[in-house]
Amino acid sequence: MSPDLLGPLAALLPAVESDESERTAADRTSNGAKTGANAGADTDSPPDATADPLVDVRDVTVSYGENAVLNDVSLSVAPGEFVGLVGRNGAGKTTLLKAINGVSTPDSGTVRIDGAAVGDLSARETSRRVATVPQDTTLAFEFTVADAVEMGRTPYHGRLSTDPDATAAVERALARTDTARFADRTVGSLSGGERQRVVLARALAQETPALVLDEPTASLDVNHQVRTLALVRDLVESEGTAALAAIHDLDLAARFCDRIAVLADGDCLAVGPPDEVLTRDRLRTAFDADAAVLSNPVTRAPTVTPFPSTVALDCAVHVAGSGPAAAGTLATLSAAGATVTAGVLPAGDVAAAVAADLGVETVTAPPFALIDAEAEAATSGVDAAAFDRFVDGVSVERTEGARPSDDDEGVDLDELFG
Amino acid sequence: MGTATSTDGDRSGGSADAESVAGAAGESTAGSPLAGRRPWVRAAVWSAALAVVLVVTALASATVGPVSLDLPTVAKAAVNAVGVPTSVGVSVGGLSAFGLTIPVPNVRAEYTYLFDLPVDRTGEVIVRRIRLPRIALAAVVGFALAAAGTVMQGFFRNPMADPSIIGVSSGAAVGAVATMALSITGPFGLQLSAFCGAVLTAFAVYLIATEGGRTPVATLLLAGVAVQTFLGAVTSYLLLHAGQDLERAIYWLMGNLDNAAWDEVAVTAPVAVGGFIVLLAYARDLNVLLLGEEEAHTLGIEVERTKRILLAVSSVVTAAAVAVAGVIGFVGLVVPHMLRLVVGPDHRVLLPASAIGGAAFLVATDTVARVGAFAGGPLPVGIVTAALGAPFFLYLLRTREVHSL
Numbered sequence: 001m002s003p004d005l006l007g008p009l010a011a012l013l014p015a016v017e018s019d020e021s022e023r024t025a026a027d028r029t030s031n032g033a034k035t036g037a038n039a040g041a042d043t044d045s046p047p048d049a050t051a052d053p054l055v056d057v058r059d060v061t062v063s064y065g066e067n068a069v070l071n072d073v074s075l076s077v078a079p080g081e082f083v084g085l086v087g088r089n090g091a092g093k094t095t096l097l098k099a100i101n102g103v104s105t106p107d108s109g110t111v112r113i114d115g116a117a118v119g120d121l122s123a124r125e126t127s128r129r130v131a132t133v134p135q136d137t138t139l140a141f142e143f144t145v146a147d148a149v150e151m152g153r154t155p156y157h158g159r160l161s162t163d164p165d166a167t168a169a170v171e172r173a174l175a176r177t178d179t180a181r182f183a184d185r186t187v188g189s190l191s192g193g194e195r196q197r198v199v200l201a202r203a204l205a206q207e208t209p210a211l212v213l214d215e216p217t218a219s220l221d222v223n224h225q226v227r228t229l230a231l232v233r234d235l236v237e238s239e240g241t242a243a244l245a246a247i248h249d250l251d252l253a254a255r256f257c258d259r260i261a262v263l264a265d266g267d268c269l270a271v272g273p274p275d276e277v278l279t280r281d282r283l284r285t286a287f288d289a290d291a292a293v294l295s296n297p298v299t300r301a302p303t304v305t306p307f308p309s310t311v312a313l314d315c316a317v318h319v320a321g322s323g324p325a326a327a328g329t330l331a332t333l334s335a336a337g338a339t340v341t342a343g344v345l346p347a348g349d350v351a352a353a354v355a356a357d358l359g360v361e362t363v364t365a366p367p368f369a370l371i372d373a374e375a376e377a378a379t380s381g382v383d384a385a386a387f388d389r390f391v392d393g394v395s396v397e398r399t400e401g402a403r404p405s406d407d408d409e410g411v412d413l414d415e416l417f418g
Numbered sequence: 419m420g421t422a423t424s425t426d427g428d429r430s431g432g433s434a435d436a437e438s439v440a441g442a443a444g445e446s447t448a449g450s451p452l453a454g455r456r457p458w459v460r461a462a463v464w465s466a467a468l469a470v471v472l473v474v475t476a477l478a479s480a481t482v483g484p485v486s487l488d489l490p491t492v493a494k495a496a497v498n499a500v501g502v503p504t505s506v507g508v509s510v511g512g513l514s515a516f517g518l519t520i521p522v523p524n525v526r527a528e529y530t531y532l533f534d535l536p537v538d539r540t541g542e543v544i545v546r547r548i549r550l551p552r553i554a555l556a557a558v559v560g561f562a563l564a565a566a567g568t569v570m571q572g573f574f575r576n577p578m579a580d581p582s583i584i585g586v587s588s589g590a591a592v593g594a595v596a597t598m599a600l601s602i603t604g605p606f607g608l609q610l611s612a613f614c615g616a617v618l619t620a621f622a623v624y625l626i627a628t629e630g631g632r633t634p635v636a637t638l639l640l641a642g643v644a645v646q647t648f649l650g651a652v653t654s655y656l657l658l659h660a661g662q663d664l665e666r667a668i669y670w671l672m673g674n675l676d677n678a679a680w681d682e683v684a685v686t687a688p689v690a691v692g693g694f695i696v697l698l699a700y701a702r703d704l705n706v707l708l709l710g711e712e713e714a715h716t717l718g719i720e721v722e723r724t725k726r727i728l729l730a731v732s733s734v735v736t737a738a739a740v741a742v743a744g745v746i747g748f749v750g751l752v753v754p755h756m757l758r759l760v761v762g763p764d765h766r767v768l769l770p771a772s773a774i775g776g777a778a779f780l781v782a783t784d785t786v787a788r789v790g791a792f793a794g795g796p797l798p799v800g801i802v803t804a805a806l807g808a809p810f811f812l813y814l815l816r817t818r819e820v821h822s823l
Contacts, residue, residue, distance in 0.1 A: 098712070102716070103715050122720060123715050123716075123718050124718040127716055127717055130716075134712070134716070143763055147457075147764060151709070151717055152717065154702065154717040155717065157702060206717075
């Protein structure tokens with residue numbers, strides 16, 4: 001947006017920004033999801049600067065045949081930190097997790113867990129350091145839940161002796177995942193969500209300092225998605241576990257993770273706090289999707305609403321109107337790449353909040369009040385000639401007096417709101 | 419998206435956490451949910467119960483034959499036959515082939531017999547010299563085949579797996595038939611050449627399926643099928659040229675215990691029991707391997723090494739059984755399934771139960787074979803195991819729900 005256009009709007013912008021940063025700060029304490037001492041601690045430090053990472057992935061390259069699935073990826077997870085791994089299918093998330101838990105051996109680079117290189121460790125030693133919740137498990141259906149969870153103690157059993165702590169550890173894991181009441185039922189008799197908790201309980205029974213999870217919520221209903229991640233969050237905070245999870249749902253990742261790493265085509269595009277990492281441009285690169293990144297009013301975490309990237313707008317649009325309709329219009333236009341401005345909006349209106357999240361320049365007026373002189377001056381200062389479209393927030397029509405753009409672009413808006 | 423829903427959302431999010439915490443607190447005070455679930459105890463109970471079944475079957479079997487004996491006579495004779503080895507000499511001879519040494523245990527033992535109950539002499543001779551060796555060998559062979567079958571089914575995560583899946587029986591068949599058809603006489607007899615054929619075949623299949631230190635189970639399975647087919651052709655060709663030995667060769671291929679003697683029991687039993695003990699030590703690993711190899715690795719199993727050990731030991735155990743009894747099908751396939759339906763999938767319980775159950779099963783079926791109840795004359799036991807085992811298995815399939823391994 002050109003500076004001269006800001007003109008009278010400029011006076012209002014600082015107020016909007018400070019409101020935004022206040023809200024971000026409030027996230028950390030009021031969210032409920034992230035209350036750990038570590039949450040947000042790394043806000044400004046790059047991952048490699050983390051003091052004493054428990055999981056330290058350095059320059060890892062993994063190829064299947066001639067295709068490099070991971071390209072010099074570096075990532076670290078500190079104790080008491082929950083890092084989310086996002087990226088589209090085939091971005092290398094599972095491959096990275098398998099390099100960490102020792103299932104695959106990287107072509108180059110090292111993975112260290114608690115100081116020891118995974119490549120030098122036996123399966124037994126590795127499994128005492130990192131537990132895995134796999135993407136899909138063939139969890140032997142005929143076994144009882146207690147037996148299935150007890151398999152998590154495998155690295156502690158001797159060939160001819162039994163791990164003396166097994167029973168206690170299994171009981172703790174069952175209690176923690178709220179699966180104790182299924183202990184004697186067979187795994188096959190449980191629902192998908194309950195089964196996932198059993199797999200999680202098995203990983204907990206391993207009592208490892210690190211935990212990797214591959215799509216732990218992929219096949220779960222919303223209740224179990226949140227419960228599963230809340231459980232991991234709780235483990236990270238109370239036990240100081242270093243957790244790394246591949247998560248498809250960006251909203252859930254943003255809500256529960258301290259940091260998010262974005263993988264695309266085997267490269268790690270960005271690592272950092274969710275609100276810094278989940279930006280429209282980065283989502284476009286990583287997922288090839290246009291998305292509106294807003295702030296979830298409930299969780300205060302970034303929430304990502306993707307749109308199929310069919311329409312690319314290279315134009316300026318001013319949205320007049322308020323309420324959900326205007327909010328939706330703002331998000332859609334913004335995601336499609338248009339330069340959007342809005343106003344006059346009642347302060348606190350959902351459209352004003354969305355506009356703030358999107359970084360849309362907005363003119364606001366106090367709710368239930370007449371548009372004051374300042375606001376009126378702000379909008380009247382908007383040079384209609386600079387705009388391609390005016391949008392009233394409900395239907396998209398070319399407004400009288402708006403400067404028509406190239407005619408072949410004229411269909412885009414209709415397509416967008418089809 | 420309104421502000422009104424935000425408090426509701428927070429509350430429901432919070433209550434999920436509170437619920438799991440409450441659940442945790444409740445469970446920890448409610449007493450151990452795991453109390454009384456010790457797999458080794460269950461294993462011991464099942465083993466003891468099945469051992470009783472085995473002894474009863476064996477005694478009952480010993481009463482049956484051309485000369486009918488009553489149970490007390492048989493029991494006394496059997497008790498008199500219980501000996502304690504007072505001096506055991508084990509010498510390990512070796513057969514070298516292709517740079518590979520196959521240990522051949524030679525057990526020479528002197529026994530002291532603990533009991534001398536008064537019993538009818540003729541009856542005692544029949545029981546001790548004729549019936550008991552055969553019953554004991556049937557028990558050992560059934561024990562070995564069922565144990566190896568259980569391991570192979572778990573190992574391959576495939577309900578159709580049996581002890582011969584990587585070609586052990588076909589290898590033994592080639593060894594045995596070649597010895598008979600080509601009238602090979604040498605330092606080793608029929609049993610040893612069958613044993614060597616079996617072990618060599620298993621080793622060859624393993625080598626074929628291994629690449630870069632990894633042996634994918636699917637490759638192993640298919641390599642086993644291919645090698646079995648090939649060796650089947652070799653056996654058929656040898657049979658064509660077997661001439662007057664044809665009948666004997668075919669009889670061997672059907673599996674029988676006709677020439678059972680205490681010597682064979684003395685050689686086979688240590689291999690079967692020794693191998694079984696090794697396999698039992700890996701029972702927990704077998705459970706974890708059921709989850710898949712990658713998952714087993716993340717739970718601390720050295721997958722490739724464990725697979726090598728399981729394959730090698732179960733192949734040797736199978737080879738020992740097949741060498742003395744010929745190709746007895748179905749025991750290693752069906753008995754593990756039967757016992758899995760009864761005792762569950764935990765190999766710590768299943769493996770011993772299956773082994774002892776297999777022993778009882780083969781003693782029972784061999785009794786039928788010996789008496790030839792249905793055919794008016796003795797039958798190869800392999801025919802009986804299949805003829806009785808298949809319908810019984812189908813009955814179990816229809817009455818019990820079978821999901822998977």
